[in-house]
Amino acid sequence: MNPYSSSLNHPILKKSFEIIDQEMGDHNLNSLEYAIARRVIHATADFEFANLLRFSPDAIKNGMDGLGSQIPIVTDVTMVKQGITTLVNKTFNNPLISAIEQVSDALPGKTRTETGILKCFEQYPEAIYVIGNAPTALLALCQKIADLTIKPSLIIGVPVGFVSVVESKKILAKTNVSQIRVEGRKGGSPVASAIINALLILAYEK
Amino acid sequence: MNPYSSSLNHPILKKSFEIIDQEMGDHNLNSLEYAIARRVIHATADFEFANLLRFSPDAIKNGMDGLGSQIPIVTDVTMVKQGITTLVNKTFNNPLISAIEQVSDALPGKTRTETGILKCFEQYPEAIYVIGNAPTALLALCQKIADLTIKPSLIIGVPVGFVSVVESKKILAKTNVSQIRVEGRKGGSPVASAIINALLILAYEK
Numbered sequence: 001m002n003p004y005s006s007s008l009n010h011p012i013l014k015k016s017f018e019i020i021d022q023e024m025g026d027h028n029l030n031s032l033e034y035a036i037a038r039r040v041i042h043a044t045a046d047f048e049f050a051n052l053l054r055f056s057p058d059a060i061k062n063g064m065d066g067l068g069s070q071i072p073i074v075t076d077v078t079m080v081k082q083g084i085t086t087l088v089n090k091t092f093n094n095p096l097i098s099a100i101e102q103v104s105d106a107l108p109g110k111t112r113t114e115t116g117i118l119k120c121f122e123q124y125p126e127a128i129y130v131i132g133n134a135p136t137a138l139l140a141l142c143q144k145i146a147d148l149t150i151k152p153s154l155i156i157g158v159p160v161g162f163v164s165v166v167e168s169k170k171i172l173a174k175t176n177v178s179q180i181r182v183e184g185r186k187g188g189s190p191v192a193s194a195i196i197n198a199l200l201i202l203a204y205e206k
Numbered sequence: 207m208n209p210y211s212s213s214l215n216h217p218i219l220k221k222s223f224e225i226i227d228q229e230m231g232d233h234n235l236n237s238l239e240y241a242i243a244r245r246v247i248h249a250t251a252d253f254e255f256a257n258l259l260r261f262s263p264d265a266i267k268n269g270m271d272g273l274g275s276q277i278p279i280v281t282d283v284t285m286v287k288q289g290i291t292t293l294v295n296k297t298f299n300n301p302l303i304s305a306i307e308q309v310s311d312a313l314p315g316k317t318r319t320e321t322g323i324l325k326c327f328e329q330y331p332e333a334i335y336v337i338g339n340a341p342t343a344l345l346a347l348c349q350k351i352a353d354l355t356i357k358p359s360l361i362i363g364v365p366v367g368f369v370s371v372v373e374s375k376k377i378l379a380k381t382n383v384s385q386i387r388v389e390g391r392k393g394g395s396p397v398a399s400a401i402i403n404a405l406l407i408l409a410y411e412k
Contacts, residue, residue, distance in 0.1 A: 012367075012369045012370075015368070015369050016367055016368040016369050019368040019369070020368065042367065042368070043366065043367075043394070044366065044392070044394060045366050045367055045368065045371070045390075045391035045392045045393070045394075046252070046392065078288050079285050079288045079289055079395065079396075079399075082284050082285045082288050083285055083395075160249065160250065160251050160396075161218075161222055161248065161249075161251055162221070162222040162225040162226065162248070162251065163218045163221045163222050163225070164218075165251070184251070185251035186250070186251045186252065187251070188249070188250060188251075188396050189285065189289075189395065189396060190285075190366075190394050190395060190396065193285075
């Protein structure tokens with residue numbers, strides 16, 4: 001399907017993508033990776049993300065297959081859930097769970113997001129996990145899955161900030177879980193949402 | 207009140223602010239402006255915002271006074287509302303309205319967010335308006351208020367992207383409305399939320 005013929009692509013999005021294509025410098029991304037990077041750049045107006053995104057070899061295929069199979073999507077925080085709700089509802093209607101909403105209190109010594117992610121993993125171990133905010137949630141998830149055979153279909157690891165963020169991404173990188181990461185301190189809810197939204201379009205229009 | 211003695215400031219936030227203080231280069235921000243810039247940098251891990259933020263002379267005072275007086279806060283999109291709900295509820299409990307949620311359809315030739323903002327302005331002309339996403343909403347608001355005496359208490363104009371974004375901010379800059387802007391293409395929901403959250407803390411702890 002022509003990606004611009006779809007009601008999923010607003011004219012403003014199309015025009016934005018044209019500008020990004022014109023201004024984009026050299027990169028080493030393949031066409032599917034570029035489709036994701038372009039949507040992240042659209043959401044942030046920050047071309048640096050083209051050089052910060054990392055994809056494990058099977059990540060995009062696993063993400064597209066998982067979304068198309070209507071597996072659940074677990075987000076760390078509600079802003080990420082909010083950012084993908086519209087497109088999920090227009091495409092595969094995956095169950096959409098915000099981890100922080102699943103618990104009213106944090107377990108001792110843990111953050112509330114971390115507590116929520118661990119609870120979600122008990123229920124949906126093979127979901128797609130989207131961490132746009134909380135490095136504690138990403139760390140907890142990586143530790144939990146280390147010795148397990150059942151793993152998430154995909155982890156999108158793009159927390160943002162100055163404390164534990166870089167460390168959490170390094171630990172994710174060392175796992176053998178299918179993953180899309182942003183190296184360094186940058187990331188955030190719009191980046192996380194953009195990655196899922198790009199995967200939804202790729203899966204829906206393939 | 208010591209800003210770190212409050213339950214509003216998580217230890218991770220405190221540590222992040224220390225790192226930002228250490229790494230921050232030269233800037234021309236006064237102490238209140240810096241408090242806002244620091245929270246934006248915390249939310250984005252992008253120090254460039256220190257040089258992109260613009261404050262009209264009365265913006266921070268008007269924002270603090272308005273928040274403390276429990277005036278409504280109108281956001282363009284729900285992600286921005288989501289990003290400030292927790293802190294609003296812990297401080298002044300301002301009415302919190304997402305413009306896009308106020309309308310089920312767009313008026314002809316307008317976006318849905320634009321339609322929602324215009325509807326909100328009819329009801330709450332003196333609210334604080336927080337535009338983190340939709341330049342169309344910012345443009346519509348600027349045009350609407352041009353000839354009116356009653357104006358918003360503060361406009362936070364930080365849409366992000368490649369189409370109409372820079373233009374909408376230039377038009378905001380030419381109005382005499384109290385405003386906080388990010389120059390250029392950058393901005394977004396976390397930036398918008400961070401500015402309101404910083405203002406809430408400043409107003410609550412003054």
